[in-house]
Amino acid sequence: MSRPRITPFLLASSLLLGTTAFGGLVTDSNAEEPATSVTIYSSADPAGFDPQRFIGQQRNGGDFNFASQVPGFGVVRQTRSFELRKGLNEVSFTDVAAFLDPTSVGFRDLTDPRTAVLEQAFKFDLVSPSKLLEKYLDEQIEITVTEGDATRTIAGELLSSSQGRLVIKTDTGLEMVDASDARISLGSLPDGFLTKPTLVWMLDAARGGNHEIRSTYQTAGLTWRADYNLILNDDDTAADVTAWVSLLNVSGIEYPNAKLKLVAGDVQKIQPTRRMRGYSIESVPEGAAGKVAGFTESSLFEYHLYTLPRTTTIARNSTQQLTLFPAVSDVEIAKELLYDPTSAMGWNREPYMNPGFVPGGSDKISVYVSFKNDTENGLGIPLPKGRIRAYKQDAADGSLEFVGEDLIDHTPRNEEIRIKLGNAFDVVGERRIVDFKIDKARKTMSETIELEVRNQKDAVQTVVIREHLYRWRNWEMTERNLPFERLDANAIQWKVDVAPEGEKTIRYTVRYTW
Known part of the structure; x- marks a missing residue:
């Protein structure tokens, strides 16, 4: 439904409140540049988060409760100066978030801790064309x-x-x-309407004068996520790493010159189940980001806190990107080709006896890149979960080309990060069951498997071949043409070098008993 157009000066007008019986309504004496700190918590799924969905809803005047669907929240702290009289005062704290949770509001008089809050109200009945017409x-x-x-x-x-x-x-x-x-x-703004969400307190001040008052509250409509970029070198042995924080603010206000903190970790907060859609930021800077100061990291309870060492303006109804940490060059990486044609299985009361049964793995040979998150590698800080994209330089024109992406979970320092970039094109694998025998009376069966890897590239390729011995928990390797590495109770693997335009075949026989 189209909205009526209202004369612009009415929508931009200020709300002037008159004197009350409590010693006068006190308005903010430092509203233009309040001391503001914002800590943002995120529960966003990096694989399924679309910030533009919320930006569009906010701009189009959608459901007022849409901000509660944003996967995250913020804790806002604002310090402002008020002139109070001794005794009762009604204080109007304007320019607060539209989606403020009134039950989370904290109050502290930094000048005189004896000041007490007797009553609190959150007024958010804001001016809109339809509400104005109803009043007229x-x-x-x-x-x-x-x-x-x-x-x-x-x-x-x-x-x-x-x-x-x-x-x-x-x-x-x-x-x-x-x-x-x-x-x-229309003639004028009717009484009772606000142009901005407002907290109103009835305060009992022990003494008059100028008071510094700090408010703290939680608000919906704020979240963040991390995005990482890897730029691989020519031989895939090292990479340059950059990291960005993407902020979303649809909380209803701007936070100018704010101190920004981000919390990474699985913080429990009671909230409704939400559905998200895909999220992608396709831009990436070509070349190093430079030694621009990023966030500093510290521990907070069982989580990690990232603090921006400068103030920043968190714009209203927007997404913006900030450097998480300065670009790191020559991070040592390892590329791995993995052929994993079967998958692990749980067991019932009997083994899997069907000769043709193979639990679905992948017929493709996957490409992985891994690196250690430690100081020796130029990193060594806890990394928040997010999307990590890999690029490689095209030797023909020097441009960066996208070669794959994956997600990482919250990763402590000194742990390995391993991401899948895609599937190999010129290296292929094939698995065949060449023999199968079963003796149900003696409760035994044997199976002979051939695994073949073919390399159509002009350079030697190292491939990890992994097998899950899925038919039963008790097994014995009776024949093999190459030694294997045992990974766990029912997984084994080989690491083989395949010559250019060559092939490598692994053959083994396994005997199961039950």
């Missing part, structure tokens, strides 16, 4: 409508405003007008 029922209004190339002015008493239609009583009768095509002029 049975009042005089003036509208201008377009009729062809001309316009006509209609003045009279507003009888109804419903479903985008206005009914106006004029001197000549009733006029019904489509509000979406009308320019509407």
Whole structure:
């Protein structure tokens, strides 16, 4: 439904509140540049988070509760100066988040801790065209409508405003007008409307004078996620690493010159189940990001806190990117080709006796890149979960080309990060069951498997071949043409070098008993 257009000066006007019986309504004396700190918590799934969904809803005036669906929240701390009288004061704390949780509000008088809060109200009945028109029922209004190339002015008493239609009583009768095509002029802003969400406190001050007051509250509509970029070198042995933080703010206000902190970890917060869609930021800087100071990291309970060592403005209704840490060059990496054609299985009361049964692994040979998150590798800081993208330079023109991406979980320092970039094109694998025998009376069966890897590239390729001995928990390797490495109770692997345009075959026989 189209919204009526209201004369602009009305929507931009300020709310002036009069004197009350509590010693006068106190307005913010330092509203332009409040001391603000914002800590943002995120539960965003890096694989399924679309910030533009929320930006669009905010700009289009969608469901007021949409911000509660944002996977995260913020804790906002603001310090402002107020002139208080001794005794009772009503204090208006404006420019707070539209999705503030009133039950989370904290109050502290930094000047005099004896100041007490007697009552608190969160007022968020903000000006909107439909609400203004409701207040002007049975009042005089003036509208201008377009009729062809001309316009006509209609003045009279507003009888109804419903479903985008206005009914106006004029001197000549009733006029019904489509509000979406009308320019509407109203007299003044009715009492009781606010232009900004406002916290109102009734305070009991032990002494008068200027007081520094700090408020703390939680708000919906804020979240963040980490994005990492790897730029691989020519022989895939090292990479340059950059990391970015992507912020989303649809909390209803801007946070100018704010101290920004991010919390990484699985913080429990009671909230409704949400559904997200895919999220992708496709831009990447070509070349090093430079030694721009990023966030500093510290421990917080069982989580990690990332603090920006400078202030920043968190813009309203926007996403923005900040450097998580300066670019790190020549991080040692290892590339691995993995052929894993079967998958691990749980067992029932009997083994899997069907000769043709093979639990689905992958017919493709996967490409992985791994690196150690330690100081020797130029890293060594806890890395928040996020999406990591890999790029490689095209030797022909020097441009960076995308070669794959994956997700990482929260990763402590000194742990390995391993990501899958895709599947090999020129290295292929094939698995065959060449013999199968079973003796149910003696409760034994044997199986002979051939695994063949073929390399169509012009360089030697090292491939890890992994097998899951899935038929039963008790097994014995009776024959093999190459020694293997045992990974766990039912997984084994080989590491083989395959010559250019060559092939390598592994053959083994395993005997199961039950």
